[in-house]
Amino acid sequence: MTRFLELMNFDVAFSNFHINSYFVFVSTGLIVGCLILVYRSKELKKYRQDLFFCFLYAFIGIIIGAKLFYILTILKYLILNPSLWLHILEGGLSFYGGVIGGLIGALIYIRQYDIPMWSFLDSAAVAIPIGHAIGRLGCLVQGCCHGIKTDCIFGIIYPQSNAIAPSSIMIHPVQLYESCANLIIFFVLLFVSHRTKTKGLLLGLYMVLYGIVRFALEYLRADFTVKIFIFSIPQFISILMIIFGVVLVYGKYNQRIETLISGKNKDDE
Amino acid sequence: MENKTNTKAIASLVLGILSLVFLFVIKEFGGLIGIVMAIIGLVLGIQAKKEVDASGEEGKGMAIAGLVCSIIALALCVLGVLCILICAGSLIGSMAVLG
Numbered sequence: 001m002t003r004f005l006e007l008m009n010f011d012v013a014f015s016n017f018h019i020n021s022y023f024v025f026v027s028t029g030l031i032v033g034c035l036i037l038v039y040r041s042k043e044l045k046k047y048r049q050d051l052f053f054c055f056l057y058a059f060i061g062i063i064i065g066a067k068l069f070y071i072l073t074i075l076k077y078l079i080l081n082p083s084l085w086l087h088i089l090e091g092g093l094s095f096y097g098g099v100i101g102g103l104i105g106a107l108i109y110i111r112q113y114d115i116p117m118w119s120f121l122d123s124a125a126v127a128i129p130i131g132h133a134i135g136r137l138g139c140l141v142q143g144c145c146h147g148i149k150t151d152c153i154f155g156i157i158y159p160q161s162n163a164i165a166p167s168s169i170m171i172h173p174v175q176l177y178e179s180c181a182n183l184i185i186f187f188v189l190l191f192v193s194h195r196t197k198t199k200g201l202l203l204g205l206y207m208v209l210y211g212i213v214r215f216a217l218e219y220l221r222a223d224f225t226v227k228i229f230i231f232s233i234p235q236f237i238s239i240l241m242i243i244f245g246v247v248l249v250y251g252k253y254n255q256r257i258e259t260l261i262s263g264k265n266k267d268d269e
Numbered sequence: 270m271e272n273k274t275n276t277k278a279i280a281s282l283v284l285g286i287l288s289l290v291f292l293f294v295i296k297e298f299g300g301l302i303g304i305v306m307a308i309i310g311l312v313l314g315i316q317a318k319k320e321v322d323a324s325g326e327e328g329k330g331m332a333i334a335g336l337v338c339s340i341i342a343l344a345l346c347v348l349g350v351l352c353i354l355i356c357a358g359s360l361i362g363s364m365a366v367l368g
Contacts, residue, residue: 027344053315056340060308063347113319 025138030059033131041123043116050115051123057109058102058124065101069094073233095132096237118199125206126189133182140175147172147220172220181213200252207245211238277317278328278335284310285338292346304346310339 038051071078073094078085106124110117139145143158143165155170165171188209189202196202215238228236288306314336321329 049318053318056311056315059343060311063304063308063343 022138022142029131029135033127037127054109058106061101061105062098066098069097122202125203129182129186133179136179147174198256204245204248207241211242272327275328277313278332281314281335285335288342307343
């Protein structure tokens with residue numbers, strides 16, 4: 001595994017920007033996610049151009065949200081050491097910030113051009129986990145978002161050449177756990193999407209499933225971050241996400257039953 | 270009467286090209302300026318494409334070209350400059366921990 005990580009971690013510089021393994025995995029994740037979003041749903045076939053444009057709005061939201069959220073998580077250190085602000089562009093991105101920013105970007109487009117919101121959000125809920133699963137492999141190879149020290153059989157040792165993850169000690173491959181969990185969530189959502197027409201259910205299900213996975217995995221992660229009570233910010237957001245997801249699933253499920261009883265379709269009202 | 274070219278399409282194309290220039294040519298803060306320009310170019314390009322499709326104005330090609338330039342610039346800026354030292358808990362984190 002150490003040799004594999006060493007081989008996969010490349011960095012090619014062109015002029016003043018670099019193409020590294022993280023770049024390749026994240027771009028592949030974004031492209032696959034975008035293609036699944038645009039081409040999977042038969043219901044949204046006539047909105048394909050809008051879906052692509054909506055993805056672009058979401059992409060802008062992802063960039064801004066992911067960066068702002070990352071700044072928020074390390075704000076304490078930035079205040080203590082103001083010289084770090086000069087390197088702020090070179091730092092990291094936060095997945096949760098990206099999701100919130102992306103959602104706001106997509107909602108702006110949906111509102112502006114009148115796209116069926118729940119159908120779009122359901123399609124996005126299926127596309128996000130597969131893109132995220134691929135993107136997380138970039139984290140694994142690069143060594144960021146790494147786990148805590150372990151002796152278990154799944155533990156990995158990063159090569160000496162890795163500048164981010166601690167080398168020579170066995171740590172949890174949290175990025176790989178999260179990638180696998182996302183892949184499972186993707187297949188679960190794909191399976192459910194073929195069996196239900198209740199709008200909003202897939203989004204709710206994604207929020208609950210990913211919220212649980214992320215909450216649990218935070219205990220295995222070695223990142224330091226600002227804490228709210230006893231929880232880290234991602235854990236706090238996971239709790240909110242699970243609550244919102246449960247309410248959404250419950251609400252939509254009840255609405256579906258009422259619709260079936262009354263014989264009216266209220267989903268797109 | 271000759272159709273008027275959509276002004277948002279022209280602006281999108283100009284900003285898309287400028288963002289690529291900033292990305293490749295300007296070293297200091299070029300990436301940041303490039304990102305801002307690409308974002309504005311992208312939003313204008315999308316609006317121009319929708320307007321041209323709806324009204325039949327000229328400038329569809331420009332709108333698409335502006336969109337493509339802005340997408341390429343944004344992708345390169347974000348993934349090539351912003352992610353240079355990767356995701357959460359990387360360099361700044363290590364520097365802060367080490368004091």
